[in-house]
Structures are given as C-alpha cells and as structure tokens.
Amino acid sequence: MTIQRMTLGATAAIVALMGSTALAQDAETITIGGLATLEGPFAGPGEDGLRGVELAIHEFGGEIAGHPIEFISASSDGNPDVALESARRLVEQDGVDILVGPLSGSEGIRIAQYAKEQPGTTFLNGGSAAIETTLVDPAENFFRFNTEGAQWTAPLGKYVAEERGWDNIIIVSEDYSFPYAQIFGFMATYCEAGGTVEEKYFTPVGNNDYSSVIAQLPIEAGEVDGMYVVLGGSDAVNFLSQYAQMGGQLPIVGGTNVTDQTVLTTQGPARELLPGILSSGPVSDNADLEAWQEFVTLYQDYYGDEGLPSPSLFASNYYTNTKAALLALQEVEGDLSGDHEAFNEALSNLEFTSPTGTVSLNENRQATAAIYINEVVQQDDGSLALEPLERIEDVDQYLGLEREAYMDLGLPSRENPSCPS
Amino acid sequence: MRLIIPLAVVALVLVYPFVVNSFWLVQIGGRTLGFGTIVLSLVFLTAYTGMLSLAQMTVAGIGGYATAYFTAPTGGVGVLLPWPLALVLALGLATLAGLLIGLVAVRTRGIYTLMITLAVAMAFYYLTLQNYDIFNGFTGFNNADPPVVLGLDLGAPLPFFYLSAILAALCYAGVRHVVRTPFGLALQALRDEPDRVRALGYNVPLLRVLAFGLAGFIAGIGGILNLWLNASISPGSVALNPVIDVLMAGVLGGIGHPAGAYVGAFVFTVVDNFAIDFIARERFNTLIGLIFLAIVLFSPDGLTGLVRRVSTRWARAGRRDKGATRKTKDIGK
Numbered sequence: 001m002t003i004q005r006m007t008l009g010a011t012a013a014i015v016a017l018m019g020s021t022a023l024a025q026d027a028e029t030i031t032i033g034g035l036a037t038l039e040g041p042f043a044g045p046g047e048d049g050l051r052g053v054e055l056a057i058h059e060f061g062g063e064i065a066g067h068p069i070e071f072i073s074a075s076s077d078g079n080p081d082v083a084l085e086s087a088r089r090l091v092e093q094d095g096v097d098i099l100v101g102p103l104s105g106s107e108g109i110r111i112a113q114y115a116k117e118q119p120g121t122t123f124l125n126g127g128s129a130a131i132e133t134t135l136v137d138p139a140e141n142f143f144r145f146n147t148e149g150a151q152w153t154a155p156l157g158k159y160v161a162e163e164r165g166w167d168n169i170i171i172v173s174e175d176y177s178f179p180y181a182q183i184f185g186f187m188a189t190y191c192e193a194g195g196t197v198e199e200k201y202f203t204p205v206g207n208n209d210y211s212s213v214i215a216q217l218p219i220e221a222g223e224v225d226g227m228y229v230v231l232g233g234s235d236a237v238n239f240l241s242q243y244a245q246m247g248g249q250l251p252i253v254g255g256t257n258v259t260d261q262t263v264l265t266t267q268g269p270a271r272e273l274l275p276g277i278l279s280s281g282p283v284s285d286n287a288d289l290e291a292w293q294e295f296v297t298l299y300q301d302y303y304g305d306e307g308l309p310s311p312s313l314f315a316s317n318y319y320t321n322t323k324a325a326l327l328a329l330q331e332v333e334g335d336l337s338g339d340h341e342a343f344n345e346a347l348s349n350l351e352f353t354s355p356t357g358t359v360s361l362n363e364n365r366q367a368t369a370a371i372y373i374n375e376v377v378q379q380d381d382g383s384l385a386l387e388p389l390e391r392i393e394d395v396d397q398y399l400g401l402e403r404e405a406y407m408d409l410g411l412p413s414r415e416n417p418s419c420p421s
Numbered sequence: 422m423r424l425i426i427p428l429a430v431v432a433l434v435l436v437y438p439f440v441v442n443s444f445w446l447v448q449i450g451g452r453t454l455g456f457g458t459i460v461l462s463l464v465f466l467t468a469y470t471g472m473l474s475l476a477q478m479t480v481a482g483i484g485g486y487a488t489a490y491f492t493a494p495t496g497g498v499g500v501l502l503p504w505p506l507a508l509v510l511a512l513g514l515a516t517l518a519g520l521l522i523g524l525v526a527v528r529t530r531g532i533y534t535l536m537i538t539l540a541v542a543m544a545f546y547y548l549t550l551q552n553y554d555i556f557n558g559f560t561g562f563n564n565a566d567p568p569v570v571l572g573l574d575l576g577a578p579l580p581f582f583y584l585s586a587i588l589a590a591l592c593y594a595g596v597r598h599v600v601r602t603p604f605g606l607a608l609q610a611l612r613d614e615p616d617r618v619r620a621l622g623y624n625v626p627l628l629r630v631l632a633f634g635l636a637g638f639i640a641g642i643g644g645i646l647n648l649w650l651n652a653s654i655s656p657g658s659v660a661l662n663p664v665i666d667v668l669m670a671g672v673l674g675g676i677g678h679p680a681g682a683y684v685g686a687f688v689f690t691v692v693d694n695f696a697i698d699f700i701a702r703e704r705f706n707t708l709i710g711l712i713f714l715a716i717v718l719f720s721p722d723g724l725t726g727l728v729r730r731v732s733t734r735w736a737r738a739g740r741r742d743k744g745a746t747r748k749t750k751d752i753g754k
Binding site for chain 2 (some may be wrong): 073075080088093185
C-alpha cells in the first residue's frame with residue numbers, strides 16, 4: 001500500500017516536472033495543438049481535419065520567421081466534455097500557443113467558453129460550425145475563419161423553393177447544435193420563399209438503426225416533395241443505406257456533411273442514392289476556382305494514397321484556420337508577447353485567399369465567405385464529386401440581414417425556426 | 422506502522438498541488454478524486470455485497486444533472502435554488518435513484534444484475550438525450566460552476582482539488598467505517614452466505630436495497646464533483662462509454678478494496694490522457710485497450726491485488742530468513 005502510493009506520487013511528480021522543463025526549453029518554438037474527433041461517428045472527418053493542419057504547416061516549411069513550428073494532436077469523440085478534457089491537456093499540459101479545433105458543433109461552443117479562461121492562448125476553430133460559438137458572448141481570443149452551419153445552407157433553402165418548386169418537405173436530422181444551425185439557415189430562406197416543413201425527425205448522434213424513422217417516411221414523392229437530410233459521417237451512410245434498402249425514392253437535399261467526401265467515398269447501398277443529391281457548403285470538388293485546385297493538388301501530392309481522393313470539407317476548414325494562424329504569425333514575425341496581443345490583432349484584420357476564395361472576419365471574429373450550391377455527380381472514373389450549380393459570394397454571419405433582424409430570429413433549436421404545413 | 426500509510430497519503434495530497442501544473446492538478450488530480458468516488462461506490466457494492474452494478478455512472482449523472490438543474494438553469498430549463506439546498510436535493514435524488522435501482526436489481530444475481538443495471542443506464546442515457554423539459558436534450562447544462570463560499574471560489578484549481586480530496590477522503594473513510602458496523606457486517610455475511618443470513622432472520626432484500634442506496638449517495642457526491650470539473654453535463658456524460666469506464670477503472674484498481682477505486686481511477690485517467698502521445702493518433706485506443714488487457718491478464722485482482730501479493734511475498738521471504746514462526750493472529754489470513 002505504502003509502496004504503491006509512493007510510486008504513484010513519484011511518477012506524478014516526475015512526469016509533471018518533465019512537462020514544465022519541456023516548456024522552458026522551447027522558448028523559440030511555436031506549438032500548435034490540433035484537436036479533432038479521432039473516435040466515434042466523426043472519426044473519418046477528424047482524421048482528414050488534422051491532415052489539413054499538417055498540410056498548412058508543411059506549406060510554410062514548418063517554420064515562421066525562424067521559429068520552428070511544433071504540432072501536437074489530441075482526440076475527442078464529439079462529446080463536449082471529452083473535447084474540453086483534450087483542450088485542457090493541450091493548453092495546460094503541453095503548453096500549446098495556438099489551438100486549432102474542435103470539429104463538431106457542441107464541442108465548439110464549449111471550447112469557445114474555455115478560451116475565455118485562457119487569454120494566453122489563441123484559439124482557432126477547426127471544423128465546428130454551430131451558430132452560438134461566435135454569436136453568443138464570443139471570446140476575444142477565439143477566431144473562426146470558416147463559415148458556419150447556417151451560412152452554408154441559407155442559399156440552398158431559397159434555391160430549392162424557387163428553382164425546384166418544392167413547397168413541402170420533411171427533415172431528418174441529428175439531434176444537436178450543428179444540425180440545428182443547418183436547419184436554421186435552410187429554413188430561414190426556404191420558409192421565407194413560401195415553403196413548409198411537414199415534420200422534423202431527430203435522431204441521436206451515432207445512431208445505427210434508423211428503422212423507426214424510416215418507417216414513417218414516404219417511399220416516393222407525393223404530398224411531400226422531398227426530404228432534407230442533415231446527418232454526418234457514419235450516420236449519413238447508415239441512414240442512406242437503410243433508406244435505400246427499404247426502396248426509398250424520395251428526392252433528397254442534403255446538409256453539408258451528407259455530401260462530404262467522407263460520405264461520397266462510401267460503398268454499398270447508400271451510394272445508389274447519392275448521385276443527384278443537392279447540397280450547399282463552402283467547398284465544391286469541381287469548382288473552377290484556382291485556389292481550390294491548388295489546394296487539391298497540394299493535398300493529393302502530399303498525402304497520395306493515404307488521404308481521401310479529394311480533400312474533405314474538414315481538411316479544407318482545418319487548413320484554412322491553420323493557414324490564417326500561420327499568415328498572421330508571419331506578419332508579426334512570431335511575436336507572441338503580451339498574451340498574443342499583436343498576433344490576435346493581426347488575425348482580426350487578416351484577409352486572405354482560402355481554398356474556397358477570399359475570407360475575412362467580422363466583429364465577432366466570424367468568417368464571411370462564398371458558398372456553393374452543389375449537385376453530386378458521378379465522375380468519369382466512377383468516383384462521386386460535387387459539381388457546383390451556383391456560387392454565392394460574401395455570405396456573412398447574419399445571412400445578409402441586419403444584425404438586429406437576425407438576432408430577432410432567436411437561436412436555433414428543435415422548434416426554431418418553424419413553418420408547419 | 423498502521424498510521425504510516427494514511428499519513429503518507431495525506432502528505433501526498435497536501436504537497437501534490439505545489440509540484441504539478443494546473444493540468445495535473447485539475448484534469449488528472451481532480452478527475453481522479455471525483456471519478457474515483459464514483460468508482461468507490463461500485464467497489465463498495467462489489468467488495469462488500471457481491472453485487473456488480475453498471476448503473477453507478479447513471480446515479481452519479483442524476484446527482485450531477487440535479488445539481489445543474491437547481492444551480493445553473495439554462496434556456497428555461499431548471500429552477501434556481503440556493504446552492505446548499507440544491508446539493509441536499511441532488512444527493513437526496515441520487516440516493517433515491519440508488520434505492521430504486523436496488524429495488525429493481527435486488528432479486529437478481531451475477532450477470533443478471535449486470536444486465537439489468539446496464540439496461541437502466543442505457544434507458545437513462547436515451548431519456549437525457551431526448552427529454553428537453555428536464556435534461557435539455559443533447560446540449561445538457563453548461564456553466565454549472567461550483568459555488569463561491571465566503572469569497573472562496575471553489576471552481577479555482579486549488580480549492581477545487583482540496584474540496585475533491587476532502588470529499589473523497591470522507592467517502593473513503595465512510596465506506597471503511599460502514600463495513601465495520603453491524604450493517605456492514607451483515608452485508609458481508611450476505612455476500613458469503615445469503616441463505617444462512619436469511620435463516621438468521623435478516624431481511625435480505627432490504628439490506629441489499631439499502632446498500633444500493635448508500636452506493637447511490639457516494640456516487641452522487643462523485644457525480645457533483647464530476648459536474649463541477651467540467652462545469653457542464655450532457656448525455657455524453659452518462660453514455661455507454663463512461664458507464665463502462667467506471668467498471669474498467671474498478672477492475673484496474675482492484676475491485677476488492679476501496680483504495681483500488683482511486684488507484685484505478687488515477688491509472689485510467691493517466692492512460693486515457695497520454696496514450697495518444699505514444700502511438701499514431703489513429704491507433705491510440707488500441708494501446709489503451711492493450712494496457713488494460715495486460716493489467717487484467719497479469720493481475721486479475723487489479724493493481725491493489727498485485728501490490729498486496731508482492732508485499733505478502735516479501736513478508737513471507739523476510740520471515741523465512743529470520744526463521745520466525747507465524748504469529749497466532751496471522752492465522753486465517
């Protein structure tokens with residue numbers, strides 16, 4: 001008993017001391033921590049996100065103004081508690097100067113709160129795209145250079161109502177903050193254009209069996225024109241597979257993650273349903289945009305067969321945020337003194353060309369950028385890709401509304417917004 | 422000699438905050454003590470009543486949710502009460518939950534207790550996930566910070582660590598005390614010879630339900646500490662993974678002795694946090710699994726069991742050297 005307690009204490013003390021000396025030595029090194037979901041339903045997106053971080057560091061040759069860049073990664077499983085634990089580890093134990101992450105919506109809200117406790121660290125978002133992160137009492141040192149869930153889907157709602165003439169749909173969605181944001185953006189313009197939503201079905205994240213939902217869905221278009229599916233990663237694959245196996249033929253428009261490369265590369269029954277799905281988001285595989293082509297080439301050259309055939313949205317978002325940090329670091333020549341004062345200032349004013357085009361921040365440190373409306377098409381080599389139908393420039397946090405008008409819409413939830421048939 | 426161990430532990434806990442950084446203080450130290458207290462409730466049940474429950478994280482979750490509900494209302498969910506009242510209610514509800522789970526599980530044994538408590542745990546998880554009126558669905562409760570008492574912010578790293586240490590010590594001492602009372606002795610008799618205990622006139626189901634209630638109270642304390650550690654609680658906190666984690670930490674530390682709870686919680690937390698440093702980030706869960714597998718394989722009674730066996734061997738070797746005979750009071754050990 002004594003021995004065991006003593007060993008335990010000694011080990012703890014030694015490890016802790018080792019941790020602090022490591023910090024002292026590396027005065028010149030700038031450490032970037034990458035936080036992504038390497039476990040759970042979003043493990044695929046998480047891995048690709050960290051590829052984006054590494055790619056950006058690689059692009060800058062692994063150093064900024066003589067400061068070598070060190071990269072440390074940590075994992076979460078999509079649960080805010082776990083994300084917080086990993087963020088604390090990166091910031092308080094590994095002493096990272098800059099944290100890039102997390103990946104999923106509710107995690108982002110939690111990490112932005114944590115950022116307020118750690119003014120000496122600069123936080124850049126990874127892939128997370130809940131509205132609240134940069135809207136409700138935003139942290140001074142939390143920057144999001146990617147657009148969020150509502151910005152991604154706002155153009156699609158209008159498009160579906162006006163171009164496709166849909167006026168009655170159902171929604172199938174995961175039950176947490178990011179899908180709420182996607183539905184919020186979509187319905188804001190869709191309901192405005194006169195559309196109605198007959199029913200919303202919410203399923204837990206990481207659900208495997210969708211039969212109870214599918215049993216309630218129409219098999220083909222009739223009273224209901226189509227369904228809006230907001231699921232990500234393995235959830236999207238499972239749902240689409242099971243709906244296809246039931247013989248479902250209802251036209252589908254997808255949330256941004258439904259048509260992400262992590263889903264488009266799937267095999268099996270889900271694949272039959274994928275061609276023709278409309279979705280919207282910040283990236284489009286076949287976009288005729290030089291910056292995107294360059295990014296894809298960079299990604300494919302660096303990762304070869306290890307990576308996905310085409311970088312996913314998450315690789316792009318993590319890459320964009322990391323690149324923003326590195327560009328701002330370059331501008332201040334790696335000066336992180338005074339709680340990153342100069343660095344944070346440089347980040348706030350940064351405007352640069354991301355893989356999806358020009359991106360800049362507003363007063364909440366939230367990105368304004370272009371959004372694509374995409375259709376899933378089969379390429380000549382048999383793989384699936386996103387073909388751009390339309391590109392909408394400069395979609396801002398308030399979806400083009402005045403700030404007050406936007407705030408009046410309230411925060412997204414299961415019930416808000418609502419336009420029943 | 423008997424005082425050395427407790428004194429060493431007390432000294433360690435007092436000195437610990439001053440030799441480590443805030444991560445080791447809160448995320449490893451604080452979590453070990455809070456999570457360890459939940460594990461303690463399981464170890465108490467298993468070691469002294471022979472019942473293995475998978476619902477201890479659930480009971481802790483009820484304590485945590487209740488505290489959040491009464492101290493950190495969010496979006497129209499919750500009622501703000503003074504914190505002492507909120508804590509009394511939370512512990513009361515956790516105890517009640519323990520008693521109710523006990524009522525359900527009391528007539529089962531072995532694997533069936535495990536199954537039925539797992540069912541309760543999963544039912545509670547889905548309830549929290551889909552209920553918006555009490556549990557606030559997927560989002561749960563955020564900003565559930567510990568109270569500020571007489572100007573002392575219990576949420577600051579150092580006070581939080583000592584608070585956790587004091588509560589953990591009380592729970593540990595409580596368990597050690599209870600098992601020596603007639604109630605505790607009856608529980609152990611029940612574990613070994615239920616039929617004989619019944620024949621002696623004890624009310625066996627009642628004793629078992631009460632044991633579950635006491636375990637619920639302890640788990641509730643751990644649950645409140647766990648809530649304050651993250652200042653938030655959501656269905657992810659009571660999902661299958663954390664439910665299994667409690668059992669894993671218990672088995673790691675050794676489910677036969679209360680101290681095993683905290684040893685297990687410590688090892689579990691450290692491995693969980695640092696495994697990713699030693700292996701490619703896609704594979705670190707495999708490493709965690711292998712470490713646990715190795716411990717269980719080489720020491721079925723956990724780390725405390727391992728230490729106990731090693732020290733007995735040393736003691737025996739020592740006696741042989743001196744040629745001393747066994748003392749009377751050693752007989753039967």
